[in-house]
Amino acid sequence: MSRARDADGFTEALTDVLSGARARGGLFHRVLLAPPWGVRVQDGTPLSVASMLSGEGWVRHSEDPRPVRMAPGDVVVLRGPAPYVLCDDPATEPGLLIQPGDCCTTPDGVDMCEELALGVRTWGCSPQDPAALLSGNYQLHGDLSARLLDALPPVLVLREHEWDSGLLALVAAEVVKDAPGQQMVLDRLLDLLLVSVLRAWFARPEAHAPAWYRAQSDPVVGVVLRLLHEQPGHAWTVAALAAKAGVSRASLARRFTELVGEPPMTYLAHWRIDLAARLLREQDATLGAVARRVGYADGFALSAAFKRLRGVSPAAYRAGLTTH
Structure with a gap:
């Protein structure tokens, strides 16, 4: 197994932990939205990544009472399986629920998947809606190191200027493609996106990096x-x-x-x-x-x-x- 080494020849424990991130059947979506909008994600997945491609949004996580603002280019990592809400304003109540199995319903249980389908991995009411939300998630706990999951806070946010956000443009372009082997491409992009964000986050002195x-x-x-x-x-x-x-x-x-x-x-x-x-x-x-x-x-x-x-x-x- 290859190892990344620092100048003194030390193996980076982070490299080994992050190498356990290996998505299989990870889900990506692009969601087009118009205010007021709110989506409650309660699908039970172990880890999700979200970013605003355009417009602004907020995150409310059930394990962290503080709303977190998302501007274009920012990336938020959300630890599951606890639910969270993505919305245009912290006061907006969710009008859509994301359920296990990638099912989208109203709060009273009406299936909205067909009605909101706008194309390949794209949901929304109208292609002209101003806000665009990109989300991806790992489906299985086995796709991630237990040590990594234990090290993460419920909500981790990395601002656009704190990492190489050019990767988002590549992910956004690939999400809407329907090509042979596309799931494999998206799985590897999800891994790359997560590793890039976490590597930058762990390097910050205020990140409360784990003891190991x-x-x-x-x-x-x-x-x-x-x-x-x-x-x-x-x-x-x-x-x-x-x-x-x-x-x-x-x-x-x-x-x-x-x-x-x-x-x-x-x-x-x-x-x-x-x-x-x-x-x-x-x-x-x-x-x-x-x-x-x-x-x-x-x-x-x-x-x-x-x-x-x-x-x-x-x-x-x-x-x-x-x-x-």
Whole structure:
């Protein structure tokens, strides 16, 4: 697996976490709107991205009481499965609901999908409506790293001047195309859009980046994180990691837990299971092969750890992937 490295040769933990973003069947829409407008999204998806192509809008997330303004070129990342409202004004009540299965209804349940269809992946009442909203979402939790989802706030906003917003024009152009392989193109664009936004966001000092990201700069813990990410299948112990970092076992345990928020072996266990979940997407990968790659003696040991940390067995997890 290729790794991005900084000038000191350290592996970026963020690269590994973001590499878990791999959309399959992600949904993109362009919505044309005229004030007053409000859309409540309650489809239960794990993560969504939204941006105003023209006009202005607001976001109200059920887990964050503060309305967030969206200007053209801004991008908002919304953590699910909690619902949220996109609207022209924070006081506007939603007139449309986005339900699971990409179904659009009125608040009293009337299906509006056919009535609002304006073309390929485009909804609205009229092609002349002044506001244009672009949205994309991941359909499955397995398409994203659990560590990434845990690190994100309910609403993350990146202003146009804070990132390379030229990518939005490419996404907007591709959304309305109906060409062979278009779903694959859109899936990769969704991944690229998310990674570009999050990379810029994590770099901001006010972003409240997760502890594992901030800890990379520590001269001791950064070394250990690099080792765990580069060699997750190695039979690591705290003593072995401490020796590599040039500190005592007790010092490493204390420092790692203080900076990362969990002990080294707990972090490694979760990281191995994240990697295993990613590898299980490959249908030709056997459980035994996945187990050996992430540091477990056999499939039985991996199954026990996977079920303990994810709540389902590897077989059930893989079956859930193939049913979508």
